[in-house]
Amino acid sequence: MADIYVSKPFVRKEEKQEENVSLDEKEDLTKKKGPIPFRERKSLDFNPIASFAFLPKEVDFETKNRDEKIVLLLRRHPITNLRWIFLAILMSLAPLLLAKFPIIDFLPSNFRFVAILGWYMITLAFVFENFLSWFFNVNIVTDERIVDIDFVNLIYKEISDADIDKIQDVTVKVGGVAQTMFNYGDVYIQTASEKPRFEFLSIPKPEDVAKILQELRDEEKREELEGRVN
């Protein structure tokens, strides 16, 4: 009976070397290779007034489906609030200038006091409205779609969304000293849905957002292909 020669399974040199690498080192290698898929990333401790929240577990929104998972909650970078904060400080200090510029001195003292009280109420309303506008105008990325929640004024709101697989093009725009220094910018998303363009304006870490959107799009494509095969 002829002997049958069974060769050893062919193993590439690189693969052989990889076997010897310990598990910890393997983890290091994956870190070095590039961005970690968002599903493998850990959610950070949730801060309700953060402008970049990754996998925020506690957040919910009106049109969210039960099995939908929020991947990103984005607001304008906090530095963009500096303008109205500065203006509010000036407004609250303005009555002190009345000592030097007595423009309301023609009023009796009780009228003057009430006028200053009214001024502070207007300042308070200005601060509160600006905070509300910053806090509630958010962009949300879920594992299924992107959602843009806009409160234009006191009584008008607009909620638009587009499925991830409808995204055609993502453009990141970072320009200017402040945006470069504080790492924030605009992300423009071109879609094939009813609303053709989504604008995530002045959001922190725009490159990360674009990267995560790309991962989600890839995943959607993969799911679609797997669905077709099955």
Next chain:
Amino acid sequence: MNIDPFSFEVWPIVKWFFVFAFFLYVIFSLVVIRQVSLMNKTLDAHFEKPVALFAYLHFFFAVGVFIFAFLVL
């Protein structure tokens, strides 16, 4: 010599102007409460209590100033 440009009859009119302006502000603060409740319903970011509390404080402050203006002026 200091000359008062307004006669005595002008100040009650000014008073009602102030009171009306504060009344409008009270209405505005009520709209803010409604707005905050709608916003909290739209986005639940676990910060609804402080925001709603501030909206109510703002309303009570507006009512307080309205009453104060009505009594003092």
